[in-house]
Amino acid sequence: MKNRKVITFIAYLWCFAILGSYSVWNFGSRFITPVNQPISQPESGVEYEKVVISSASGTELHGWLFPGNVDMPVIAVFHGIGSNKGKMLPRVKLLSEAGYTVVVVDFSAHGESIAEKITFGKQEAQDVDATIKYIRSRFAESKIGVIGISMGGAATLLSESKRDIDALIIEGVYAKFIYAVRNRMALKLGILEPAITPLMVVQLEPRAGARLDELQPITQIKEYQGALYVLGGKDDMKTKEKETLSFYKEANEPKQLWIVDGAKHEDLYNFDSQKYSENVLRFFQRFLLNEEISEK
Template sequence: MSKSKKIMMWIAGIVAVIAIVLVGSGMYFFHVAEVRAPKAFINNASVKKNNPTYIYDATFNKQHKEIWYQTTPDGLKLEAWYVANPKPTNKTVVIAHGFAGNKNKMAMYGQMFLNLGYNVLIPDDRAAGQSQGNLIGFGWTDRKDYVRWINQIVQKNPQVQIAMFGVSMGGATTMMTAGEKLPNNVKVFIEDCGYDTVKNEINFQAQSMYHLPLVPRFPLVDIVSGISKVRAGYSYGEASSIKQLHKNHLPMMFIHGGADKFVPTEMVYKNYAATQGPKELWVLPGVGHAMSFEKNPVMYASKVQSFLDRYFH
């Protein structure tokens, strides 16, 4: 065998090993990111009594909840809680939860909106809580599910006025839903600490959580995105809050912690710039990820109410 042929075989072997390592790593990180399973890096501790939001959480947990369902076009049965306000109203808010969360985790926000005079619908996303599914949608597949939840509300009450609200991944879900065709009953959106694109968020987490340098982070994120396209039906680049916001002309409020180290604060400015309707931005200095409500529940509720009151009658 000639020397040049040996070199070519040696190079081919190295390339094959690198490819195997990258694909194997891609499958691992896809499982971490998208496959339904407990996520060790997510805090799922219950709200403690000394937490300012505890009373909201505890009060909502005592509310009577109707169980609503929908079946998705791909055959998944999804579940949601509906809580009617004690004072009859045509105002309803739809609440979207965060990554590896569920409707239980949004109880404090549910009570906040009940206090503000709204009915509340809180779904479990696909692959979360009591809903079926094994692959997390990062808001992108979920946006279509939320359109169906909204349509279900309208079918039950054609006079309803609807707001949508979400935190973290739920914030991104809210922004992604805003770019869809929606009934005129939908009046406003409020998002708290949602990311701009799934690709940017995954890339940030690969650097933040695993300290991966640009190489191999650059090909690895694209490999995981390709696996997602095959298995979940979407790539990380197409799953974009910004792209959806370019199609939104309804009012939207953006909330973000100024010291967010999970969804970088810089993302909210890109989202804010992208939306095409009336908008408001509230960045809380020194506040971490999804901590804005806990930091000052009374002020948070007041800010939200002030925004909603401009568009609801």
């Protein structure tokens, strides 16, 4: 009888372990699985052209180019994980109305850019490189600005082409990928986070092809020599305020900081479109157009 109880207990443990492993594996799949989908075209009457850019990641990046005024700078907008170029259209409109040429693309495994997996910034950095190279090939003498949102900002800092960017805005960017995992697991699982985070992280290299030491944008911030504007939500629990502040602290001059009161890990344009528009346009006016901006 005693042996039977021991065997039953061990069997239950094995079942629990198998079920738990499957659950963690399945949970990890949610983050790397492609989010490809057709993207609705910009509204009728808007001048734009479709572009396809070959990335070293192996992906054909599908994007749009919105022509601006002659001799104006070009600004690329890079979306976050799970998003796509269509969701960047409010920012495109803001920048286009100010006269800038704007380029938006779907990252690998997002929108219309077909790929096998999301890599949290590794292959997406190659997508940034390809996009900046494309812009430079068409607008050789133009200054280049970038807005990088969450993973889009991480990918920009991890890219080789950051040296070619004159003015960069990063929004809600993780300092190190391990922090991003911990923060999200803590939100979902509470006190179980310390037990689950290692099981998530161990999947990173075999499934996403990236190592933790390759996903540390904070270590690259000193390499960026252009103007930087660091944005983050005061109540963001996925990219905490201290991470946002660390980018500002470590960055070279010139730099600016905006901690958005009341904002979580969300679209900061949607959260406060008026203030966002004012701050972003003033930043680009100052550092792309070299216009003197009086402080309010």
